[in-house]
Structure formats: C-alpha cells, structure tokens
Amino acid sequence: MSDNSTSPQKHTDLSADIAERIRQDILNGSLVADDRLPSESELSEAHGVSRATVREALKRLAAQSLIRTKRGATGGAFVNRQTFEDAYAQMASTAKLLITLNEVDIATACQARFALERGCARLAAKNRQEHHLDAMRHEIDRQKDPELSDEDFCASDVAFHRALVDATGNPVLSWQLAAAVEGIEPLMNMLTYRQRDRDAVISLHEAMVDALEARVGSRLEILMDYLRDQTLRTALS
C-alpha cells in the first residue's frame, strides 16, 4: 500500500499528493481517531520527500481539521475525532463563504432555509422534549425586548430555530441544518425589522412552540410557511 505508483499524471504538487494519501488512510480506516501518525522525519523517509514537503502536507490536513499536532517528547500528529461540532463549524464556514462570495440573493437563501427546516417539522413534533420548548420560549422572551438590536434579534432567531431542529433528536439533521441557518445569518443580518414585523415573527414563534408542544407537525409546517412569507416580505420591503 505504500509505494504503488498510483499517480496517473506527472509530478504536480507532491505535498498535495501525500496529503491525499494520508487522507485516504484515514477515510478507509487504516488510521482511526487518536492514532498517532509517524513523525515528520519518518514520513519524509517513507514517502521519499523532504521534511518541508511532509510538513506542507500535514498543514493541509490540519486545515481540514483531520489531524491535530502536539509538540514535545510524546508529540506528533494525531487523527482528529471528527465531532459534530467540528463538522457544524466547518459547514457553517463554507456556507457563509459561499453565500457572501457569490452574492446569493436573500430570497433564494430564505427559501432554502425554510424549505430545509420544514422537512424537520414532523420529526421535531414527534421527538421534542421539554427542554427544547424551554429553550425556544426563552428566546421568544428575548425577542420581545424592544431594546434589542436588529442583530441580536436575528441571533435570537437563529437560536430559536436551532433549538427547533435539535428537537428532531437527529444529530445529522441538526448539524446540516444549523450550519445552513448560520451560513445564511449574514444575509439575515442585513434586514431591518420594524416593530410590526417583529411582532408578527414573535407571534408566529409562539404558535410554533404551541404546535410543537402539542406534537402537531402539520400545523408546524403551515406556520413555517407563514413565517417564510413574512420574512420574505420583510426582506423585500
């Protein structure tokens, strides 16, 4: 598995090559979480490149948070356990970057966000627990503060919806959706809510919590549609 010349093309970017090899070892299970990679010197010898090149490869992996490094006697590069939190952060960052760099318009972003969230409605209604309701009601209370800045209002909105998604009890859903919502946040932050808009959002939020408490997923879906339309109206005004 080591020196098979699987390189189809000529030598372009050795460090990328080596990073990819190690990456595959992690993906296919040869290296599992918290395993220690060989030292940089050993890797350089094993792959027949200089230590500088190995280091560049390792930095690539570190940038994807596939590995972490520790200095000192028992140091080295270790395979990271990919946590849901990590994946969430990484996805949110990608989403944010993509949306800011490509000038996605707010209507498209909104539509995507609410469409995804809508898919969670029934599952959330089925699996929600008390503490999810508590978290959402807490955010609603914050939103009622008229002194709240638009930005903080938006942040509270994100927290509200994150709690809703968490209520599905499905971690994959949680991180996928939470990342999407957070990625869209910069766009939402550009909105200016009039008090009337806020009141509309808040009363919808309250109705949503009630629907969730009563475990009526279909009603939750309808409320989400209202909320989407309300948000779009605010965005386009």
Next chain:
Amino acid sequence: MSDNSTSPQKHTDLSADIAERIRQDILNGSLVADDRLPSESELSEAHGVSRATVREALKRLAAQSLIRTKRGATGGAFVNRQTFEDAYAQMASTAKLLITLNEVDIATACQARFALERGCARLAAKNRQEHHLDAMRHEIDRQKDPELSDEDFCASDVAFHRALVDATGNPVLSWQLAAAVEGIEPLMNMLTYRQRDRDAVISLHEAMVDALEARVGSRLEILMDYLRDQTLRTALS
C-alpha cells in the same frame, strides 16, 4: 522586520496565524476573487517570517480551496472564486467523513436524508422543468435493469434524487442536499436490495415523477414518506 511583539498571546503556530490573517482579508473583501496575493517572498518579508512558514500558511488556504497557485513568471497565489461545485464537494467530503467516523446508524442517516428532501417537495413541484423529469425517468429506466449491481442501483438512486432537488431551481438547496445525500451514500451502499425491494422503490419513483409532473407537492411528500419507510424496512431486514 516589523516584529513588534504587540501580540497578546505567545504565537504558537505562526503559519496558522498568517493563514488566518489572509483568510480574513478574503472574507472581508480586501481580496476578491482572482486577485493575486503578493509573492511568497514578499509575504515572508511583510509578515516577518521565513518563506517556509508562508508556504505552510498558503497550503492551509489551498486545502480549503480558498486560493489556487500557478507557477511561472506571471504565477502566484490567486483568490479562488468559490463555486457551488467546490462547496458541494467540500460538504460531501465533510458529511462522508463525519458519518463514517462516528458510526452514524443507517436509520438516523435515512431519516435525515428524507426529512431534508421532503422539505424540497413543494418547491420542486412548483419549479420543475421538463429536463428534470427526463433525467429522473432516465434513472428509473436504469434501475429497472435486473443485472444492475446493488452499488450501481444505489448510484442511480442518488442521481434520481439529485435531479429531484435540482428541480427546486434553488442552488443553495441543491448543494446542501446533494452533499447530504452523497455523504450518506456509503451507508446506503451497504444495503442489499432484493428484487422485491427494488420493485417497490421503482414504482415509488415512478409515482414521484408523475406527482412532480402534475406539480402536486403534497402528493410528493406522501410518496417520500412511503419511500422512507420502504428504505428503512430494507435497511433493517
């Protein structure tokens, strides 16, 4: 040169530091797509570090496909235009990694996939075009081939659902969902479909295309629920 030690903490990891600085320049708009960064030598002088360190920083950014490099006289590092394809690939990779490394069970993954997809149903019904239907019918034809391996059947299934999501006409939805579906593919690949299971899936697919053609989103949602249950039965058998 400008090594005024105004840094609050000890710099552990200069290359990460510099990568972050450049990253911010890209995020806040000081550097826009296709801008050329200063040469490695200039960067090393500007930040008061060696060229090796600068290179490690650049590799980190390259690993996130924030920059690309070109050799030669007019070469250098250039800010990447973040395309939807890039983001999609990155997300799919993250999703795949997360799911394989954390041993997400197939039921959870399935549930997440269908929940997300369900959210697209109505939008897809509204915005679908003829070529989406064509693509989906083409995949259905493939799925009817009894010689098809389980793996190819699964790949065709992914293509079918990707076409469905594309039918929403919303690029953000497309890449979010396509990445999720592809991330879950390794798990789905472990399923073995009996012919009876395939027949059930195929007839559901046909009904879904019909519902999409007729633009009846609510029916599409119901069919998706059936498909989810069918898939879960296959998975647990």
Next chain:
DNA sequence: CCCTCATAAATGTCAGACAATTAATGAGAA
C-alpha cells in the same frame, strides 16, 4: 519522598540553495 536538572524526541522556524515552469523580451532570419 520530593525537587531539580539533564536528556531525548518531536514539532516549529529559519536561511539558503537549486529545480521547474512560464510569460515576456529581444535577436536574427525570411
């Protein structure tokens, strides 16, 4: 037993060199 210090192993950083690639330049021939 505890404290201190030397040692070793590993990553982090640096400086300088050379190789490879590529666009621009300029000289020479038609």
Next chain:
DNA sequence: TTCTCATTAATTGTCTGACATTTATGAGGG
C-alpha cells in the same frame, strides 16, 4: 516588417541542514 526561437526574469516547488521550543522521562541529590 513579421515570424521564429533562444534567452531571461519571476515565481512556485523542493531539498538540505541547522537551530529553537516544547514536553515527557528518568537520574541524582536533598
């Protein structure tokens, strides 16, 4: 003039060797 082609300069890619820094471990003395 215009085309061709070798030269040149700029830039990334790689290698080598060295030193700095961090950290666990163990030996020695109190």
